[in-house]
Amino acid sequence: MGETNGPDNPVITVEPLGFSEEGFGAGRYTCLAHNSRLDIHTQTSVQLSIHYPPKAQPSCAVLPAPGALSLVCTWPGGLPAAQLQWAGPQGAGPTALGNVTWSYAATQLPNSSAFTCTGRHPALALPVLVRITLSPVFTPTVA
Numbered sequence: 022m023g024e025t026n027g028p029d030n031p032v033i034t035v036e037p038l039g040f041s042e043e044g045f046g047a048g049r050y051t052c053l054a055h056n057s058r059l060d061i062h063t064q065t066s067v068q069l070s071i072h073y074p075p076k077a078q079p080s081c082a083v084l085p086a087p088g089a090l091s092l093v094c095t096w097p098g099g100l101p102a103a104q105l106q107w108a109g110p111q112g113a114g115p116t117a118l119g120n121v122t123w124s125y126a127a128t129q130l131p132n133s134s135a136f137t138c139t140g141r142h143p144a145l146a147l148p149v150l151v152r153i154t155l156s157p158v159f160t161p162t163v164a
Contacts, residue, residue: 047071072144075099079140081151091124092153094138101143109136130155 051066075098084091105121107114114123140149
C-alpha cells in the first residue's frame with residue numbers, strides 16, 4: 022500500500038539534511054496553507070528534534086596515581102551527548118556529559134570496591150551500565 026501526496030495527505034521533504042550544532046536537520050518547521058476558493062490562510066508549526074545515540078557502549082578505566090586513583094568513563098558521539106554518572110560504595114558520584122571522572126585518595130577505598138558508570142541517552146530506552154571492580158594494588162604475603 023503506497024502513500025500518495027495530495028490535499029488530504031500532505032508530505033514535506035526536507036533536503037539536504039546534514040549535521041549541525043542543533044542536530045541533524047533539527048529546527049522549527051512551519052506549514053503555511055492557503056485556500057484560494059475560501060480565501061482562508063492557516064499555518065501550523067512543529068519542532069523537529071532528531072537524536073542518535075553514541076556508538077558501542079561507555080568505556081571505563083581506573084587511572085592510578087601516587088596515593089590516589091581516578092575512575093574515568095567516556096562515551097563519545099551521539100546527539101545530544103550521553104549523560105554519564107558514577108556510583109560506588111559511598112553512593113552516587115559525579116554526573117557529566119560524554120566524559121566523567123571521579124577521583125579518590127587510595128586510603129578511602131577497600132580492595133574489591135565496585136563502581137558502576139551509567140550512561141543514559143534520549144534515543145535509548147534503557148541505560149547502559151559498565152561495572153569496574155578494584156583489584157588489590159599490593160597483596161601482602163606471610164613468610
